[in-house]
Amino acid sequence: MSNEHGQEFNMVKLIWKTTLWLSIITVAEIIAAVSLTDFFTEHGMLMLLNSFYIVMSLAKAFFIVSVFMHLKFEIKYLVITILVPMTFLLFAVVALLAEGDSWLHMRNY
Amino acid sequence: MAEATLTTTVRPSSWSGGRSPFKVSWGKLMMWYFLVGDSFSFASFLITYGALRFSYESWPAPTKVFEAIPFFHEAKLPLMFVSFMTFTLIMSSVTMVLAVHYGNHEMDRKKVAKWLFLTIIGGATFLGSQAWEWTHLITEGMTISHNPFGAPAFGWLFFTITGFHGFHVFTGVSINCVVLAKVMRGDYDRKGSYEMIEKIGLYWHFVDLVWVFVFMAFYLL
Numbered sequence: 240m241s242n243e244h245g246q247e248f249n250m251v252k253l254i255w256k257t258t259l260w261l262s263i264i265t266v267a268e269i270i271a272a273v274s275l276t277d278f279f280t281e282h283g284m285l286m287l288l289n290s291f292y293i294v295m296s297l298a299k300a301f302f303i304v305s306v307f308m309h310l311k312f313e314i315k316y317l318v319i320t321i322l323v324p325m326t327f328l329l330f331a332v333v334a335l336l337a338e339g340d341s342w343l344h345m346r347n348y
Numbered sequence: 349m350a351e352a353t354l355t356t357t358v359r360p361s362s363w364s365g366g367r368s369p370f371k372v373s374w375g376k377l378m379m380w381y382f383l384v385g386d387s388f389s390f391a392s393f394l395i396t397y398g399a400l401r402f403s404y405e406s407w408p409a410p411t412k413v414f415e416a417i418p419f420f421h422e423a424k425l426p427l428m429f430v431s432f433m434t435f436t437l438i439m440s441s442v443t444m445v446l447a448v449h450y451g452n453h454e455m456d457r458k459k460v461a462k463w464l465f466l467t468i469i470g471g472a473t474f475l476g477s478q479a480w481e482w483t484h485l486i487t488e489g490m491t492i493s494h495n496p497f498g499a500p501a502f503g504w505l506f507f508t509i510t511g512f513h514g515f516h517v518f519t520g521v522s523i524n525c526v527v528l529a530k531v532m533r534g535d536y537d538r539k540g541s542y543e544m545i546e547k548i549g550l551y552w553h554f555v556d557l558v559w560v561f562v563f564m565a566f567y568l569l
Contacts, residue, residue, distance in 0.1 A: 262438070269427055272426075277411075293564070296560050299560045300557055303441065306445075307441055307556075314369075317372065317380075321381075325384070325387065335396070339398065339400060339402025342399070343403045343404070
């Protein structure tokens with residue numbers, strides 16, 4: 240193993256702490272989905288709810304990748320070679336959602 | 349022969365050769381890059397889902413489509429079964445991290461075997477649950493070409509994406525079984541390294557990570 244852990248650092252404790260966070264976030268998402276979907280029907284509120292899901296899912300992804308997959312303990316440049324390509328996906332998301340929107344308007348002729 | 353000696357102090361760079369620049373083995377590095385590529389595959393499916401969904405006026409509401417649970421046929425518990433599936437997969441990820449930890453830090457064969465076994469149980473439970481969910485939805489009339497809940501693309505996208513993910517869970521469980529057999533045989537003690545557990549652990553966490561986004565896309569948004 241090439242990563243260094245300090246003397247006082249307890250990995251098992253970090254694992255269970257991360258598990259707790261993942262569980263709390265998941266429960267929050269589910270409670271929101273089950274209770275708020277029927278009430279947040281107005282477009283702005285729906286966008287807010289969806290943003291909440293997206294931010295929470297990204298937080299979960301961050302916990303899983305950095306702690307469970309150990310990436311926060313790896314060499315910085317390795318982290319860069321893995322995370323930078325993923326940011327390109329953001330362009331794809333934006334472009335294709337816009338594309339879907341234009342298909343919607345095309346359909347309505 | 350004239351001897352010309354040139355003395356310069358060269359700071360050893362990680363790229364000078366002879367060792368891994370990122371201080372990881374080639375096996376672990378290649379697993380990481382395979383996962384980057386695989387995440388593009390899943391991303392392309394999920395982005396397609398986003399584009400198609402945006403092109404429809406209305407889309408089935410997940411809280412109405414996904415409200416059945418096994419054994420209690422009349423119960424209507426929106427999203428409860430998928431929540432059970434999500435927690436099962438998260439917990440199997442936790443047991444996997446512990447297996448990796450005990451392998452790397454303690455080289456404790458029995459502990460690694462125990463936690464890896466629990467990971468396999470979690471994965472198999474998830475697969476069985478997914479199979480039940482599929483059977484239930486197909487019985488209700490949802491297929492890859494037809495959807496009683498609304499837009500036909502919903503069925504196609506749901507089965508394709510969860511199927512692709514489920515295939516990854518299946519291969520993950522299979523590889524975990526093979527590695528568990530090797531752990532119990534003492535192969536990694538003989539080898540002197542439990543790094544294989546870490547490598548398959550990366551794959552298993554990736555499977556969980558993809559589920560985080562599949563769950564978000566189909567059940568929450």
